[in-house]
Amino acid sequence: MKGIAHFVSGVAIATFFPEVVQQAAEGSLLPVLGGIAGILPDTLDFKFARYFEVYDEEIDPGPDPDAREIAEKVVGAMRRAYETGRPQNVVLHTIRLGTDLWRQYTIRFDPARNEVAVRIGPVVNTGQVPFPGSEPEGAEEVRVRVGVPMVHTYDAENRVDIFSGPSFKFVRKGDKLHVHFLDWHRRWSHSLTLAAVLGLGAIGIGALVEWLARGFLTRTPLWAGLVVGLGFTGHILEDQLGFMGSNLFYPFTRERAIGLQLLRSGDAIPNFLTVWLSVALVLFNLDRFSASPRLDGPVFLLLAVLLPLVLLGGLYQLQRWGKSEAKEALQQRDIVSETEEVEVR
Amino acid sequence: MSAVEAGIGLLCAVGGVLVASVLSPVPALHIYNVAGFILLGAATVGLPFPPQYLAMFFLGLVTGYAVLNTISSIFLSVPDDSTVFVVLPGQKYLMQRRGYEAVVLTGVGSLGGIVVLTLLAPVAPRLFPALRAILQRHLHWILWTIIAYMLLSEWPKGTDRAPAGWRRWWDGWRSLTAGLVTFLLSGALGFVLMYRSVLPVTSAYQNLLPAFVGLFAVPWVLQNLLAQVELPPQFIPRALDATPGLILRGTFAGALGGLFAAFLPVVTGGIGGFIAGHATAQRDDRLFIVSQGASKVVYYIGGFLLFFVPGLHMTRGGMAWMLSTLWTAHTPQTYYLAVAGVVLAGVLSFFLLLRLTRLTVWLVARVHYRWISIGTLAVLLMVVAAVPALGEGLGGGSVASILRSGLEGLLICVVATGIGLIPVLWGSRRMNCMGVLLLPIALNMVGAGATVAGWMGLVE
Structure with missing residues (x-):
């Protein structure tokens, strides 16, 4: 609540x-x-x-983000968790371009198609107000196949824009991969x-x-x-x-x-x-x-x-x-x- | 009361709205300051008409202001304490060419708030005296509950890039610390203003205006100037992007927040809006904007209407306090006339809002926003200097003391601006600036105000 x-x-x-x-x-x-x-x-x-959570991988897209690279890094962590059986704790960092400027991007898990989708969005200010026309040229959603069986998890877009980004923990249970959002919460x-x-x-x-x-x-x-x-x-x-x-x-x-x-x-x-x-x-x-x-x-x-x-x-x-x-x-x-x-x- | 008297009363309310429509778009000029001058003038030269007509005029004034102050909050980024939360979503809408729509959404919320007040009118004489009796002895801890929630519900805003552990913790906590510092500093400023204002006694009743302008309005304008904000051409839609359900939900949440603020002492429309925003619990800008429109109207008008409720005689808000020195409402007829005045003034204000917003859209299309911001800043500083100076002048001060009052108003504004810039620079909540009122009064209510003022060297 x-x-x-x-x-x-x-x-x-x-x-x-x-x-x-x-x-x-x-x-x-x-x-x-x-x-x-x-x-x-x-x-x-x-x-x-949340500040004491140690991550296995911190994904920092940098000032010129590549949607495919982000998606591949996330999928890489998911596969590692599945193949080694060791949970992988991953955080996605935001992209700060200036004192009051951030590049927005989104990530979502699509369990129905067994994919991870990433899209680079517009430049926004700290009030999350997008600047018109600031989307990168030809920006489209990039999808990368996970390639290991995953449970039907939350599939809405996670918007990454100001201050800190989301974190996920990938855990193998039986023959399925589970995606835990903000694993440090409610423990x-x-x-x-x-x-x-x-x-x-x-x-x-x-x-x-x-x-x-x-x-x-x-x-x-x-x-x-x-x-x-x-x-x-x-x-x-x-x-x-x-x-x-x-x-x-x-x-x-x-x-x-x-x-x-x-x-x-x-x-x-x-x-x-x-x-x-x-x-x-x-x-x-x-x-x-x-x-x-x-x-x-x-x-x-x-x-x-x-x-x-x-x-x-x-x-x-x-x-x-x-x-x-x-x-x-x-x-x-x-x-x-x-x-x-x-x-x- | 005869029909003619009632008619004159309603005309006075309409007159109040028309005056408010001229004054409300002026950045920083709060209608309470204008009412203060009118009352000071009345006390000096006497009233040429019965005081109940002045009460109806004030009712129109406050209704017009509560509805129309949205324009300067959204288009000029100069909020008062009740509209501080409209600015951010308002700017988002402005950048999306939807400034007009944002204003209309607020206006719809305001109309909704007036409907809620009207529906409450028959039960108010039974409801509010009972509520007052129940809450009277508990107001101190309710106020501290609000402060505790305000401070605890702020979220850290670090980037989580530092190594895990205390370094990352501090990265997140910098904004929270800035929020706490803002609250304490604005509280300290509140103590200074209440216990030993730099303004002379004759104009000291105007000392909150420079503080509020400095805390809430000047930092926004400076931010717009520094960020070189450029507005895209604004679009005037033929229909509103909001469903009846959304408007109902926004109005309901806003009205609850506004009633809370109107009924409890010191809790202002800004805090009512804050509670409305959280109670709505939805990340929908439209719903939030509607709720803010309802909240500020219910706070301003509802607070003033409590003064008219038979058997209650509750003075909430500056307007009621000022008017209570001249007149008190007694009869149910006066109360229901006031409610009718609110409905009439509210509907008129809404249509004036549409017209004045179109005029503002026309203006921002022709004048560069940088110049508008510079002009706004100049007006803010002029008002901050002029209001205390005028107060001193009306109080019979000499030319030197009038000039000194103006400069001291500017001094308060500069100090307040320094505090108001902390949230801008550290990304914390601007809401924490409400410490200027909350902290001194909450401490006074638990009997610790004088002790703290003593520690600060403000009282012997």
């Missing part, structure tokens, strides 16, 4: 505890901790883990074990700070730990509703546990619905734990929670009805869509 959905869910979870709400009304910032913990798993991946950072550790850590740090600052201990550090642990857990469980799932009990488990396949993490409706329901529940909780509640609880829950859930949830299921896509492709799409955050600048 998108960052905002995880963040608001973390806040909503925090407000289910009357002590947290009452302390918040008196000036505490405990619910903010829930939001931070809610977005933390992706923060750990996208702001830390150790998305584990319930880590949620427990962080919750306990928050209790410890909170207690230490309180002891040093006030010389005595209250139950506030316990609430802080609970809010952090549950906010983090909420993120992992929400991701588990999708296709890819997470490595739930790292370091005790090695593989990602497959998701419940109820939704696609990049889809608008589930994300919006999560934000809506979270905000509604925050309001409901703030009201019912206040000195003089104003809302008619059952009516509010019916109108603001149940009705949107049924209507939007139903609409979403209708939209998905009859659309079939290979499970492997949906799993990889789950990962890719999380990188497509709306970057409002």
Whole structure:
């Protein structure tokens, strides 16, 4: 799911505890901790883990990119992974032409035709605005045959233009080659074990700070730990509703546990619905734990929670009805869509 | 209230729109500054008509501004804090010869926002007092939640070319660090402006204008000048490339963001737009632009309309604060007249938007964009100097203090421009410049503002 959905869910979870709400009304910032913990798993991946990933091959097209050369290098890594049985981790670099100029290119895997396709695109600025007429002369999609059996993976175009490029891990499983998009995502950072550790850590740090600052201990550090642990857990469980799932009990488990396949993490409706329901529940909780509640609880829950859930949830299921896509492709799409955050600048 | 009075009130709203249509395209000139001068003049020489007509005139003014300020944001790249996110997709559209279309998409979003406000009108007197009662004691942490999300949701922008490990990490984190620095520096500037503004007391109420112009508008214009942006000829289509579903989704998301911004103190239209953009969660420029149009209209007009809601009397946004010194709305008739005024002013503004955009397209086809950018920069600096100077003049200052106010306005703008250029140079979010408002007020709300101001040497 998108960052905002995880963040608001973390806040909503925090407000289910009357002590947290009452302390918040008196000036505490405990619910903010829930939001931070809610977005933390992706923060750990996208702001830390990715930088420590070691690649077997870094493909740098240079200022005069050759589509065939790029495609052949990718296919070379795919064949190596298949033939040697050793996974190949590959990153494609962007092409920077100036302070505010980049050359765009696209790459896509076409499992149906067993090919990799690359196309060199226009020059764009950092706002991804293409300069008209800047496409290279005679630029067409170049296709190179993979030549080894691959699973039906995510086949949409991956656009490589500004800052950093995409990474892929090619892994042979049985007699098929799998393409893992952004393999560093949802591994150790998305584990319930880590949620427990962080919750306990928050209790410890909170207690230490309180002891040093006030010389005595209250139950506030316990609430802080609970809010952090549950906010983090909420993120992992929400991701588990999708296709890819997470490595739930790292370091005790090695593989990602497959998701419940109820939704696609990049889809608008589930994300919006999560934000809506979270905000509604925050309001409901703030009201019912206040000195003089104003809302008619059952009516509010019916109108603001149940009705949107049924209507939007139903609409979403209708939209998905009859659309079939290979499970492997949906799993990889789950990962890719999380990188497509709306970057409002 | 008689029918004649209601008619005069609606005419005042139309008058407000017509004045806004002349003033809104002027880069940097915020309608709140104009309203400030009108109120200062009213306080000095008295009002020749009942204050409720001034309220309706202001309603037309704010509606016209909220709809029409898109033109300067897209064609001149001079946003205010509520339109800062329209500039980037707007420029993309401009380069694709679709500047007119971008403006119309924003206008459609604005109309959608007005429809949402109208539909909300009957339930607002019940809904908003209840919401205020529930949220009143929680505003401090909600504001910190917004700040936390704003800072945490920014993505690193390294090229991943450094060797794996801390060197690559730092390559990515440079932009995030620049974002944090921008937030803290703009917050520090906010503290200076709030606790010890360099402007004299008589014009200090105008001190946010030079800061906002420096943070948001000047860096864009400088960037356009340095990058030697050249606009291709613009195309005026006969139909809009947007489905009803897309417009509905954009309007809905934008209206939610705008309502959020209108209802919560300090949260401006820019932050509402930011939330709208994220809540939409789709990488479709059309949907995003529609949502921004809805968000800014709901923020500006909705915030002002809250002042008219019977039994609420909520002052959100500069216009309501200023007007509350002269007049307060009491009756449901005044409220529904205000809603009717918004609908009338909104529809009129939309058609004026189409006309004025055609005029702008005609202008950019004849004058080189470099000259337009230079002219825009000159107007920005003139406004930044003139507004505090005029404030000082109306406040009875001497010639020397008027001149000094103008120079001090420029000084604030220069400092703010330095901060506003950090995101441009390091590729971080311009949104972080909102620290100028968010940081001092959020710290004040948790009782730490005075302490921090003391650390900065701003209070004894």
